Amino acid sequence: MLACTRLRVGVLLLGAAGLPAAAWGYRVLRARARARIRARGVPALPDAVRALVFDLDHTLARYNLPQLCSLVHDCAARFLVTERGHDASLLEPYDHAWPALKGLVLDFATGDLLLLDETGAVARARHGARAAGTLDAGAIAARYGAPSCRWRAADALLAGATRGDLCWALTTGYDTGLSQLFARLVDLADARAAADRVPACYDFHEDLYAAVSSAFRQPAFAAGTGGFFSALRANPHAYIQPRPRVAAWLRRLRAQGLRVCIVTNSHADFARFTMRTAFGEGSEAACCDLIVADARKPAFFAGDSPLRAVAWLPAHPDTAIRESAAAEPLGAPPGLPCEHMLAGGSASAVEALFGLRGEAIAFFGDSCFGEVVPARRRGWWTTAVVEEADGGVFVEPLEWGGSFWSAPPPGAEPCPGTSPAARAQSWLGSAFKASAHALIADIDALAR
Template identity: 20%
Template structure:
């Protein structure tokens, strides 16, 4: 059957497949907690993180009180951006790590300014002065960095860009550790956590199919318990408590080290959170720390029968795929809106594509005519060239408003998460390389049968678009 037909008839965006994944072969499914099992109201959560960071910058790092007036805007940053701590810029890269959009403070940098600062447009992400926005938990950090750089540019006495970035990392980390963020979430949990009954239905369905479920989270036991009590317990039908649903709940796991290093598991007493050393193989229960190698070996599992689902492209997926060989699924919550926006802009996208199809052959034709002039040292094609240039100009005049119209639907500063112009974004490239499948939320996967065979689609290569670039001779003949 034609796969595109299935997609067209299905009302849901479903699960997107990079690499074939047969759920019948998967015996154990692991879940990250924050932004995977637990859905947040991300705008509210990041607004809280923004407020806490500002308070701590003033209290702990002696920043001027005027920073407290900086307003939060969830749209200021998106996932996949790169922060240049040294130069104070925020960048969006293409799949080849080339800079495609750049902001210094809250001002867009034009191509010339970018070229002046960066000798090569290609960024070496192994350079420690770059930070990446790998999770929605970094949106407030990236946005605030842009605002503080802007303030410094406007003459407010603030430290160097690099120190601003370090201070932000420090206050965000401290806000998470000292309870400034989590205590507020705990008190007003319904403002921050989205209950998802569909997700719990799906989890129990997978258990009925004999799948073993486990959690690996970097959050501590106390916070994990509060969130899972709130979001999972009320919807359970076949189980009394989330600790029965998940055979193993591994807290404070320190991912990505969990996937790459050998660490000991500590057994957590669920009553009071106290911990004891574990001197035997792990058995169902609640743990702290540990590592993927011991987990896989103690349970006598083959790495490829484990599927792990997370939202942190680096912490959950990239290291795991490189070091561990478990299968991977990524939650990209931005897709829920982006897929809708792609649908709503389909008409204008088609108009842009059709104008581009008219424009590209004209450009080839102009280049061929100019070449002929140069090679024959004549001006015989001059008139024709002028005519063609004016045709291209007319097409550009039609294209510009259409492109602007399309862009305005997506993030006003950065556009789509998965693309830069017509290229794939660096984030999309990582998703494609490291996530076997991806979806906007966990319930999209759990709605599918636990027997699903996810097949990857045929991916077009550059030469598949051959019709766009006709041979020069052919175009010259008109």
Template identity: 35%
Template sequence: MEEYLCVEDYDVVGLDMDHTLCRYHLKETSELIYKSSAKFLVEEKGYSEELLTSYDHEFSMRGLILECLQGNFLKLDKEGRILRASHGTRAMSRADVIEHYGPDMRWKHFESFSKTLISPPKFHFFDNFVEQSGALLCARIVDLMDKTGASDAKTYTFWKDVIAAVKHNYDPSSFKADRGGYFPALKRTPGKYLQAPTPLLTTWLSKLRRAGKVTVLLTSSHSDYCRLVASHTLGVDFENLFDVIISNALKPGFFSEKPICRPFLSLEQDVEGRALPELPGPGWYSQGNWTQLHSLLQRLTGKASPKDNGFWGPMFYDGGIADIDDSPPKETFFHAVMEQHASLVLPSVEVLASVPLNHKFPCTSARRSSSAKSCSNE
């Protein structure tokens, strides 16, 4: 267990694009995501125009769990106890929660879910900024189905339509085709949704390369969208800041799939080409897997076991949340996940860029260990 994290110690620094190096105006982006999905459901799936009402920033938060068949939204503490619940957008009282989930108010799927963080078909974990808007959309659909009596014995079957809306708006081909509500709006007015370039970050990335670090940009976005976002937030010469750029990485499978199942593809003018048996050198590639990337990093660093940072990306702190019975705020399950899986938790990557490369940050694991020892000595 490492006590400190120091950028200078790494041979390879890998970074995500969205919400890490490239920041969004969250209010405007959340509204756009919601409106584009709601518009599809109204026009293509026949849902009520009531879905097109204004976006409610108070309802949506990361870390919500939707029970798809029941239409209930749950916020859990680190032990799986329900801190907040709603049926659609209607808040559930403590009595409602006890009636549905028992006197201990503990979610029955918590043990299995907390080990994998994988959402089976019957529930969904809203864990990122894009999906955050989808939580409100789903909640309002539940409200409408209750209002019109469209649900069958309190079983809700709208999830497949929500997935269709997501695919319509965010399928990689939609960017080039100017299809859906999201990509066309962002292409027309990128400054409305993307934050301005940050000289601090570009200077830091250049400093990393001068210090001999191999820099990697890894994103699940397709190359054309990546090019638009990165050029706006990092500058038109952003490609010069990285040794390797990988788009359409299809995380998290990138880190677990075998090369034969997830090969790297060549990329020419944002069109994916042939499968590559190995990466020939620095450049921009599509899809891929960790095994082949690691092999390239070995060659670029000249080390059999180059030390990488695990590819920093967005981890979203949502703070404490008041319990249903109005007791003091508790640590949420989402917060606990972040503490468990992240070596370092910072408000933004700019914090890294604002200090020398040899600055030592206390790791979250070290802080947890120190806190536990302190408590045991009291």
């Protein structure tokens, strides 16, 4: 985790530790309180912070990741088979022993699944779903060029270009389960090529993107289509974890006089569903001053779109109309509107609403390039929330490493003075640590 030694601990992080909860008494904290927080690995915030802005999914709300990976995989596989004519073998059950890591790169040119280190070099590689497809050090060097083995598109990837015609870097909790589906598609492409005695072609990226879009498109929640949202609605707590302690912490922050805002790319109806599942009925009003749905991050941080009212269908109170003529811009009212759910907007609109800028606003999010990097550029004090940083929370087979480090490939010589399992920092871990002021595994660490 990142050190935060230059910052003083704010009361907003200490209410759950039994310390005084005066609204703005930042400068009266005792040295032993600072030591207690640092010993727990909880980041300190600047004294100037007056508002906290949170992402919702995978930040405030937490998912049961194995079940989520399986669900996303199954929904995408079903679409590929039924809508795009791919082989029915893709419908085989999801294998939970699979290394579903954030930061894996799907290489559509070679069909390889890649884990890159912080320099953009290929640290691990696998071709297809079978264990025999794991490339050893010699194979990696032969394919990617010794001695550096630097991936051809590393510069673009390290700059944040994570999705395109030639590659897709899986950087969120929603898409990590797709690496197994990609590997199965590669196996099918190889089998067809061998039967036809032609070079294999892995040009299924458009189908894979379409499968994900079908599952996650915003109208699907109300329509019950795509399989993903309907599964969550049928059994919410199989996927979304109850978070009563976090809900209590958010209420406590507001009682101390801090502004609390949630900014999510989810449509308004799914955002409300997630809030109520994780934090309880009525949590939209009790836990935060404002929820911004349909935020369209990362564009949210650089644009100037106004916040818009959310129009709910009278006959279907759980269904929100996406931005329409019925949802007029709010402009810049002098205070917060009576509604707790708005749509669209921009960071500048939120700043105007709160009357705050720069490090007076602290942001918490899980997406490196969609949230953490642009929030930092905005001047907000930024914390990355990445549960893999805690170790053991997510399935990360040791032979591959994890989202923040990579083990050497089979046959690799360890560096002098290191063990055979010496770890190298991954490209995604490096990007998080370079862009965030602090990094934590779970918001619950602050609520405790």
